[in-house]
Amino acid sequence: MNVILLLIAASLFLGGCGLAIFLWSLRTGQYEDLDGAANRILFDHDHPKR
Amino acid sequence: MTALALDPGAIEAATDICAHCGLPALAGRRFCCPGCAAAFDTIQSLGLGSYYERCIAERPPRPEPSERYDLTRFVTARADGGKELVLAIDGLRCGACVWLIESVLGREPSVLTGRVNMTSRRLKLVWRGPVSEAERLVGRIESLGYRLVPFDPVALAAARDDTDRALIRALAVAGFAAINVMLMSIGIWAGDAAGLLDSMGPATRDLLHLVSALIALPAIAYAGQPFFRSAIAVLRHGRTNMDVPISLGVVLVTGLSLAQTLSHGRDAYFDSAVTLLFFLLIGRVLDHRARGRVRATVELLLTLRATDVTVLADDGTAARRSAWSLMPGERVLVGMGERIGVDGVVERGSSSVDTSLVTGESLPVTVLAGSAVFAGTMNLCAPLTVRVTAAEDGTLLAECARLIEASEARRSRFVVLADRVARRYAPAVHLTALATFLGWYVWGGAPLSQALLTASAVLIITCPCALALAVPAVQVIATARLFQSGILLKSATALERLAEVDTVVFDKTGTLTEPSPALVRDGVDPIALREAAALAAHSRHPLARALVAASGNVPMAEQVEEHPGLGVAAGAMRLGSAAFVGMPPDDGACAPELWLSRPGKVPVRFTFAERPRHDAAETIVRLRAIGLKVRLLSGDRQASVARIAAAVGIDDWRAECSPVEKVALLRQMGERVLMVGDGLNDGPCLAEAHVSASPATAADISQTLADAVFQGAGLGAIAELVVTARRAKGLMRGNIALSLVYNALMVPLAVAGFVTPWLAALAMSGSSLLVISNSFRVRA
Numbered sequence: 108m109n110v111i112l113l114l115i116a117a118s119l120f121l122g123g124c125g126l127a128i129f130l131w132s133l134r135t136g137q138y139e140d141l142d143g144a145a146n147r148i149l150f151d152h153d154h155p156k157r
Numbered sequence: 158m159t160a161l162a163l164d165p166g167a168i169e170a171a172t173d174i175c176a177h178c179g180l181p182a183l184a185g186r187r188f189c190c191p192g193c194a195a196a197f198d199t200i201q202s203l204g205l206g207s208y209y210e211r212c213i214a215e216r217p218p219r220p221e222p223s224e225r226y227d228l229t230r231f232v233t234a235r236a237d238g239g240k241e242l243v244l245a246i247d248g249l250r251c252g253a254c255v256w257l258i259e260s261v262l263g264r265e266p267s268v269l270t271g272r273v274n275m276t277s278r279r280l281k282l283v284w285r286g287p288v289s290e291a292e293r294l295v296g297r298i299e300s301l302g303y304r305l306v307p308f309d310p311v312a313l314a315a316a317r318d319d320t321d322r323a324l325i326r327a328l329a330v331a332g333f334a335a336i337n338v339m340l341m342s343i344g345i346w347a348g349d350a351a352g353l354l355d356s357m358g359p360a361t362r363d364l365l366h367l368v369s370a371l372i373a374l375p376a377i378a379y380a381g382q383p384f385f386r387s388a389i390a391v392l393r394h395g396r397t398n399m400d401v402p403i404s405l406g407v408v409l410v411t412g413l414s415l416a417q418t419l420s421h422g423r424d425a426y427f428d429s430a431v432t433l434l435f436f437l438l439i440g441r442v443l444d445h446r447a448r449g450r451v452r453a454t455v456e457l458l459l460t461l462r463a464t465d466v467t468v469l470a471d472d473g474t475a476a477r478r479s480a481w482s483l484m485p486g487e488r489v490l491v492g493m494g495e496r497i498g499v500d501g502v503v504e505r506g507s508s509s510v511d512t513s514l515v516t517g518e519s520l521p522v523t524v525l526a527g528s529a530v531f532a533g534t535m536n537l538c539a540p541l542t543v544r545v546t547a548a549e550d551g552t553l554l555a556e557c558a559r560l561i562e563a564s565e566a567r568r569s570r571f572v573v574l575a576d577r578v579a580r581r582y583a584p585a586v587h588l589t590a591l592a593t594f595l596g597w598y599v600w601g602g603a604p605l606s607q608a609l610l611t612a613s614a615v616l617i618i619t620c621p622c623a624l625a626l627a628v629p630a631v632q633v634i635a636t637a638r639l640f641q642s643g644i645l646l647k648s649a650t651a652l653e654r655l656a657e658v659d660t661v662v663f664d665k666t667g668t669l670t671e672p673s674p675a676l677v678r679d680g681v682d683p684i685a686l687r688e689a690a691a692l693a694a695h696s697r698h699p700l701a702r703a704l705v706a707a708s709g710n711v712p713m714a715e716q717v718e719e720h721p722g723l724g725v726a727a728g729a730m731r732l733g734s735a736a737f738v739g740m741p742p743d744d745g746a747c748a749p750e751l752w753l754s755r756p757g758k759v760p761v762r763f764t765f766a767e768r769p770r771h772d773a774a775e776t777i778v779r780l781r782a783i784g785l786k787v788r789l790l791s792g793d794r795q796a797s798v799a800r801i802a803a804a805v806g807i808d809d810w811r812a813e814c815s816p817v818e819k820v821a822l823l824r825q826m827g828e829r830v831l832m833v834g835d836g837l838n839d840g841p842c843l844a845e846a847h848v849s850a851s852p853a854t855a856a857d858i859s860q861t862l863a864d865a866v867f868q869g870a871g872l873g874a875i876a877e878l879v880v881t882a883r884r885a886k887g888l889m890r891g892n893i894a895l896s897l898v899y900n901a902l903m904v905p906l907a908v909a910g911f912v913t914p915w916l917a918a919l920a921m922s923g924s925s926l927l928v929i930s931n932s933f934r935v936r937a
Contacts, residue, residue: 118337119337122333123333130329133325133326133329141276142275145252146255146256147252150252
């Protein structure tokens with residue numbers, strides 16, 4: 108049954124990664140302009156640098 | 158532009174469509190006005206012509222003469238040497254506008270960042286160089302037809318919403334914990350159900366419990382904070398709300414589960430505790446988001462109307478400054494058609510002033526040197542020099558401020574439905590749990606651990622998850638629905654109060670009637686009207702706007718000069734005040750009127766009057782049909798109130814009411830009143846009434862006080878508000894009933910000791926989902 112220790116550790120690690128990525132995306136303001144994000148995918152690549 | 162009753166003549170003249178804004182242009186021309194031609198050139202010369210193909214919504218707005226702002230006060234310096242400015246944008250239609258603005262700014266070498274936030278309609282501009290560079294950039298965007306108004310960085314920082322992010326972080330943590338703890342729990346239950354416990358072994362179960370505890374404890378300590386804080390805050394004031402049973406339930410259940418884990422017990426409820434928090438946080442986040450968005454919108458509307466004033470220095474030079482920075486004693490020049498931005502006394506000049514937002518009077522008031530004028534009124538006829546005074550006691554404004562304060566305090570005593578239920582529910586739940594414990598331990602002779610476990614099962618089953626979602630779930634969906642129809646619900650309790658309303662009281666000017674005067678069409682020569690409108694399109698004056706609105710889409714005249722405070726002229730044609738076209742001024746007050754003079758013809762006079770909103774009568778019939786009494790309280794004169802009351806079909810009206818009288822009348826009615834008003838003089842009534850609404854054209858203070866702000870030209874929003882609120886209240890009650898029925902079914906099982914952790918988890922999630930899905934019926 109020792110494999111369960113490994114599995115628990117693995118699942119917590121993966122879940123923790125997901126949580127960390129979500130918190131990062133939240134902190135960098137990626138949820139602040141959902142309407143804009145929906146439209147931006149339609150812009151061309153000649154979009155000026157910013 | 159509204160295309161009401163187009164004159165046939167106007168259409169004949171306008172055979173072509175402007176290549177920029179899509180409005181009619183003179184035959185054979187590509188553009189309707191020089192502004193559009195310049196905007197088109199700018200866009201083409203930057204190689205951004207594909208903009209016109211990208212426009213999926215309407216065409217861009219027609220560029221109009223805009224007011225200049227002194228931007229210095231709004232700029233913040235950044236650590237990297239750049240300067241930052243946040244501006245509100247008016248005129249964004251679709252993604253193409255975002256693309257155009259960002260592309261134009263991106264081609265400017267001085268711009269470091271130019272990013273549009275489409276949701277909050279803001280432009281963040283970071284650039285290198287002096288402030289004048291920003292003024293040039295802003296001018297460039299404005300020449301495309303958008304209007305930009307700077308945000309005050311101090312106000313912006315104060316309004317920044319950290320709660321939203323904190324709630325979402327808590328939600329993420331709770332979600333993570335819920336998934337992982339459930340993973341452990343399912344393992345335990347599966348072992349239980351298959352009778353494999355022996356092969357699994359108590360050691361494995363203890364391990365799974367321990368891992369669950371290690372995940373759940375920090376998660377609950379973090380994600381439970383919004384509830385714990387609120388519970389502690391109300392308990393300190395000797396009251397209770399829904400957060401008290403939630404916090405108590407979560408803490409007790411976690412504590413007991415921990416004790417079970419440490420004593421190698423069979424059942425632990427960590428999964429229930431974290432899932433509960435996860436569900437409750439979903440409700441919290443949605444609730445907060447819906448209201449945060451409304452707040453941001455109202456804030457934006459108010460900013461867009463903030464204007465600068467022209468300050469006269471002692472040496473006679475004039476400078477544009479923000480109205481907030483003025484000191485008493487300074488002199489301000491107010492041009493014709495400009496809003497008076499300050500409270501003060503007229504020092505030079507005589508004019509008539511539209512005071513409808515302040516006093517509710519529809520006819521302009523004549524002011525002479527020495528007359529008092531108020532912020533929010535509109536100067537109609539001639540330039541005025543106003544000396545700024547501090548708001549003193551005894552003025553109308555001070556009186557209103559006092560009344561508002563008194564009424565606000567009274568209203569805060571309203572107790573929302575959920576809290577009324579919570580007041581009875583919490584003690585009942587805790588007594589049942591205690592009775593269960595005593596029943597098993599003292600009378601039943603059960604061992605301590607079993608009695609505790611059964612009591613904690615009761616606590617989990619009764620933990621008011623569905624009950625706590627019952628009200629916010631409906632609120633979020635109803636608020637979103639109203640938002641889509643242009644009604645901004647500002648107060649969280651407004652829906653519940655709206656549902657109880659039995660009387661609607663309207664203000665007249667600006668509420669039942671259109672916010673700006675309309676042209677009196679009788680005997681107006683259509684050709685003169687079209688010529689006047691072509692000139693008027695160059696002015697921001699409210700009467701000029703009314704002329705343009707009355708004539709439909711008319712191409713703009715060319716080479717027009719605006720004479721501030723007088724009128725506009727193109728060559729020998731003139732449109733403006735009587736004096737401007739060389740007519741003797743009318744004796745006494747100048748009624749709202751404009752004169753058009755053309756070479757070789759007799760000057761033509763256009764008069765203006767207020768007119769009811771197009772759907773006012775219809776809305777009043779609808780309000781009566783849903784069982785509401787409709788009344789009218791106005792500060793205006795008898796005759797004009799009687800005329801409008803008759804036109805919209807209200808027989809119960811009072812005219813010439815001062816703000817104090819209005820409040821007294823409202824109190825006499827004693828009913829649950831929905832007050833609809835727009836003026837400063839309605840402020841006390843808006844605060845006093847059971848619930849209140851304002852059109853988006855209302856005075857700032859009215860919009861701040863009102864529970865709901867509605868946009869658009871019609872009054873239909875009022876009926877929709879009440880109908881939606883009633884349906885929402887019905888669903889809230891239905892939801893509460895659902896969760897109480899669920900309790901009535903499950904509590905006896907829990908008391909009898911039949912509830913196991915998996916049954917608790919299932920019942921709790923089931924009831925929450927049921928309540929959430931029931932709430933969606935408010936959309937129907």
